[in-house]
Amino acid sequence: MKQLLVFVLFAGIFCWLMFSPIYKHVWVIRQALLQQEADYLLEIGASGRYGYIDGAMVGESRTRLASYGFQPAMLIYEVGSTTGQEGDDPSSPLPRGTGLKLVIRYPYEGLLNIDRLIGVEPPSADARMAAAGMKMSEYVP
Template identity: 65%
Template sequence: MKQILIFVLFAALLCWLMFSPIYKHVLIVRQAVLQQEVDYLLEIGASGGYGYISSAMQEQSRQRLAGFGMRPEDISYELVSTNGQSASNPYDPLPRGTGISLTMSYPYEQLFEIDRLIGLTPPLPSDRMKAFGMKMSEYVP
């Protein structure tokens, strides 16, 4: 009986050691892709030609992230400007010197369920990974 228990515990530990790095790699890649997308949207949206990040830009971003295996409907965008104006209105771009801050988030999608094998508690289903960035608008009317 003792040998069976040791075998089961060893098998669980072996599974965790084999598969945990793969899931951690997926997490790291998703976080990096989110941050890269935030930086890209801010670079384009705060440029002299735009001064906003429209819903069409956000939809294009969703499609790019879908290419990395993310579900587009689960990606959320939070846009805020430093002067209180809407940062997503293409008909009223933010003037030069106004900050645009963008926060994107995506759920963890049970990436940490295998950690239960060694007694770690995974994040809640409502928890989300986030990427944040801020850039000053360069738009001059």
């Protein structure tokens, strides 16, 4: 009986040792892609040409991230500014020197559930990874 118990415990730890790095790698890559997309949107949106991040830019971003395997409907975008002015309104772009803020959130989708094999509780189903940034607007009316 002891041998069976040792085998079951060893098998669980062995599976975790083999597959956990793969899931952690996917998590790191997803986080990096989200941050790269946030930086790109801020660079474009805060440029002298725009001064905002509107729905069309967010739609293009969803399409780009979908090409990497993200589910577009699960992406949450939060656009704001340092002054409280809307950062997603093309009719009133943020003037030069105003900070344009962006947060992109995406759920973990059970990615870290394998950690249960060693007794570590994974993030809840509501938890989301996030990428954020702020860039000063360069738009001059």
